[in-house]
Amino acid sequence: MDILRVLVTDDELGMRLGVVRTLRGFTVRVPDVEEVIGFEVEEAENGEAALEIIRRSPPQILFLDHKMPGISGLEVLEATRDLQSEMLTIMITAYASIETAVQATKSGAYDFLAKPFTPDELRNTIRKAATRLALAKQARKLAEEKRQVRFQFIRVLGHELKAPLNAVEGYLRMLQEGQLGEKLSAYTEAVDRSLVRIEGMRKLVADLLDVTHIESGQRQRSLESVDVVQIAGRVLETFAPDAAARKIDIVLNAPGPVRLTADRGEIEMILNNLISNAVKYNRDGGRVDVQLAHQSERVTISVSDTGIGLATEEAARLFGEFVRIRNDKTRNILGSGLGLSIVKKLASLYGGDATVVSEAGAGSTFTVTLNDQPTAASASPARTLPGDSSPRADCENPAVA
């Protein structure tokens, strides 16, 4: 249970004791964040005492009487407005006038409670404040998690970008320092490998831009009726030379046109990544089967290869960012480690999914399902966090006692 500190500032002892009694054992349940909140009440008999406590350690909720001997509630509010804390102030007003309310709102008060109030009114007010605090805390937690994920992504990205640079730099230094001896083949090897690594880096940057585009949610998607078979045909053409060089057969199976409401570029990206992998990780003389189907409201893209395959535990993490299965069979195959994470993200834009079934040494089948009618909600990856509304929006007009 989370305990919130409440400070009651009022010159009337009866009022302070009333709040203490009402909140003793009172809890608030916030279902959205599965949190139960309890309260610990402190008292201050005037504005000066309240300020001292707040400056030492601000409570989460401040009940503040407006009219007190010495400095007034509004002056306390004014003095604490620049404090960097999550404290919510609830003004207790005896003669609730519009002017006081407006002035208090300007000074950052969260809510009002008109004197005299019933225990239920007090509990309702505090329930609202506690819920707001819990949601704000949850929003901060989500933002921090998101930040950590981004940090991790950038760290790995740094590693992935530096590796090819190091390799190319190594070759160049060897050439510069004449360390390759008399054999021409060593020079050819150094230059060829440098070009291969530069190509790999170019692909990584291209994939990275795709990921950023998809995740930003700002890209203009143009949804139209497209024929997946026709797009697949064009994608296959781009891989035909690579496949032919390694005697890999690519076969496209479809019942006829497979129509889908989709962004053409996204469907191309999905097919590109899947077919590119199926060729890259295949054996020479192998086969790639691209199967397209339309069942009720759903399109299925299935790409099978006769390649190296992978183990079940490897398959489970394959769709993560920068995941590449590293072993002696894959070490000379270039890849950014982002392709399948892109496929998965795109599939989710269509309310679908990407999965793999594989057998080590025999081959893999990647299947992507896409719903034909992407809804507005699933089309936008951006989520609104709870607790985003401004505090003022929650502020009610003071009830007249």
Next chain:
Amino acid sequence: MSNNPTKRRVLLVDDDSDFLWQQKVQLEAAGFEVSTAVGETEAKERLAECPPDLAVLDVMMDNPDTGFTLCYYIRKHAPKIPIILVTSIVSETGLDFALASESDRAWIRADALLAKPIRFEQLRREIDRLLPHETAATAEAH
């Protein structure tokens, strides 16, 4: 690998085949006998086939800590083989460790630590320090 008793034998383990090629060419030019492995399994095979006089290990390979795992493996099975860890994780993760402190030396178990990208001369200097020229020959003589 031929067993030329006068040549010092180095095992290079790294998942970057370009790094392996570059260091191998330069080490061979400098008179070393070099075997290479791209991961933990291959490294263990090389160690079993023909124990080297020194091992150079990358840290992040099949797994993020493969280098450390191999370090322990070598310490256990061939405690006399000096180990040089070559890694880029210090600069990339901010994971700060070095072999300067006693506590780091206790868990890292390597004899030297080099940060990538390395110049060949650095590697050469560390190998010469850990493996004086006569070691291989005297080891054979024993």
